[in-house]
Amino acid sequence: MLELVKKNIHMNRWKGYATSQITLDDDFIVPDTMDDVEQIILSSGEIVIDSVKSQAERVVARGKLEFIILYRGAEGGLQTLPGSISFEEPVNVPGLEEKDFIQLQWDLEDLNAGLINSRKLSVKAIVTLQVKVETAYDVDAAVDVDTGVSSGDAPVVESLRRNVDVASIALRHKDTFRIKDTITLSGNKLNIDRILWSEMRLRGVTTRCMDGKMMLDGELPVFVIYQGEGENVPIQWVEQSIPFSGELDIPGASGDMVSSVMVHLIHKDVEAKPDSDGEMREIDVDAVLELDMKLYKEENMELLSDLYSTNRELTLQTGEARFDKILMKNMSKCKVAEKISPEQAEKILQICHSEGAVKIDETEVREDGLHVEGILEVRLLYLTSDDTQPILSAVENIPFHFLIEAPGINSDTVTQLNPGLEQLSAVMLGGGSVEVKATISLDLLALQPVFVQIIAGASEAPVDLNNLQRLPGIVGYIVQPDDSLWKIAKKFHTTIDTVMATNGLTDKTVKPGDRLILVKELS
Known part of the structure; x- marks a missing residue:
């Protein structure tokens, strides 16, 4: 059976x-x-x-x-x-x-x-x-066949197997990571009367999956504008990048899993506080990151894709299943260098601060990879020579284009792209122009759908002797363009082993035009 x-x-x-x-x-x-x-x-x-x-x-x-x-x-x-x-x-x-x-x-x-x-x-x-x-x-797919070999009347079955690389989501996990630090003013800065403005952004964030945990590191640039103590004092600012690293416990995670992680800054707070001498010269920084994690597990499975018997008539119930395989996981770096001329640039005395945001406008799959179009939005804060407008800001959009090389990518590929900003600098060149240099990170996970024929069920019946007698006992055959040794053996009621032994073949590869002697097998 x-x-x-x-x-x-x-x-x-x-x-x-x-x-x-x-x-x-x-x-x-x-x-x-x-x-x-x-x-x-x-x-x-x-x-x-x-x-x-x-x-x-x-x-x-x-x-x-x-x-x-x-x-x-x-x-x-x-x-x-x-x-x-x-x-x-x-x-x-x-x-x-x-x-x-x-x-x-x-x-x-x-x-x-x-x-x-x-x-x-x-x-x-x-x-x-x-x-x-x-x-x-869920997919129920046949991975093996039990013919009941202990029975004297067991069917003699030939099976064709196919190896499929499958990627499935093993874990979904959300967690938070807290960053706490203190910024101390340098000696040339005035004491803090009150904080007027603060900014925090994430830069250079990387994650790495390990056994039972997710490793995280990056930088948190902090920019603060404050009113200094005293009368008629100029506006003060302080900028510092806080490096961070740590780990999050993720039961069930393993180092061989492929991760897709989205990181958001969901809470940020700065507060002025006195130092050990009682002077307001320190700033407490408190930030909370939220990590939305998906961990993919890759597995190679051997599935039955076809069956036939030399002593039974087999009827197969087949279907098509879609599996995803990981085509690539890649972190690319896009360099941007552009000269810009902000409005009222002739009044700029000093650039106090520059900040940027990466925005993806379009992604397009082509033969050579994934083409990414977007803009780098740059905001500048600067001091001016105009006493009535001592501090101003300007926003400039710098377009960029980048090709992520991805062999095998096509219109069916599912892409998950997470952009980030790793480095940014803005320097006055004179003549009212500013040179902006930046490094944009493009974290790509590409999943390729694979459609595979699977066997969902099989039934057997006695062999049809009339059909069997119509097949020649021995025949010469010329291999056709779409042929495989499996197709030929199944069509002429024999086995691959018999065809190879009869024709002295050392492997299962045949090419169009090859001549074979085929002998019908009666089990």
Whole structure:
């Protein structure tokens, strides 16, 4: 009696994605305790997602834009105005099911703070939400056949096997990593009266999966503008990059797993504090990173792809299964060097600070790899020669194009691209131009779908003697272009071993035009 030995394979695959763009627009009144607004110097914002829920065939994202505005008051001093705009956005995702896994990515495309009057500001922003959906499914595939060899009437079965490289998600894990440090002012800096502005970004973040843990390292550049102690003192600033490294416990992780990790800075805080002498010369830094991790496990499986018997008629129930294999996991570096001329560049005395953000506009699969188009958004903060406008900012967009070489990539390949910024510098060249140099990291995980014929079931019946008698007992045969030794042996009711022995073949490779003697086998 013939029985198939099956294996249940649990898989995940990309089901699709949907994008929605939100326009946020609101007006804000300057509190009575703050000065009138003369000029907006800087504005910055972060998207905070509070919840992501699926409802029928849509995903509802709730969150807020948290922003802060640095402005010059009518009396000449700098002040900061924080605020937030809440949103609730439904994103239609056709075919979404309750069992599906949802991943939400967001991007603050544009943030613009405008002056309506000295007591009223407008804040406008464009936010892009992208929902990516994965689905889980199970495949029962035959991996072996049990013919019941202990029985004297057992079928004689020839089997064709195929090795398939399969990558499935072994673990999904979210965790947080905290960074705490203290910045001490250098001797040439004034004591801190109050902090006016602070920025934190992530740079050069790398992760590495090991047995039972995820290793993490990178840099946290911190930039702070503060009002110094004393009357009529110039605005002060301090900039320092805090290196960090550590590990997160992930039970079940192993060093041979391939990881896809998204890292977000979800909390950041700075606070001035006195040093050991009681002077306000230290800044406590507190930041929290969120890591959204997927760990893929690669496995080589041997599946049955075809069966036949020389003493039975076999009827196979076949199907096609889709597996994903890891085509490549690669971190590429894109160098950017550009000369820019900011507005009012002739007034620049000194660049205080430069910051950048990488935004991907388009990815396209071509024969030579994945082509990436995007922009590097650079923001400069600088001192000017104009006493009425001592500090200004400018934003410049630098386009870039990069080719990630990926042999074997095609239109069916599923790509997961995480961009990052590793290095950025902005230097005055004179004549009102600024040279910007940057290194952009492009972390690519490419999954290649593989479609394989599998055997889901098989039934047997006595051999059809009439059909068997119609086949010649011995025949000469010329190999055709689409032939394989398996196809030939199956068609002429023999076995590969018999064909090789009869024709003196040393391997199973045949080519068109080869001449073979085929002998029908009767088991």
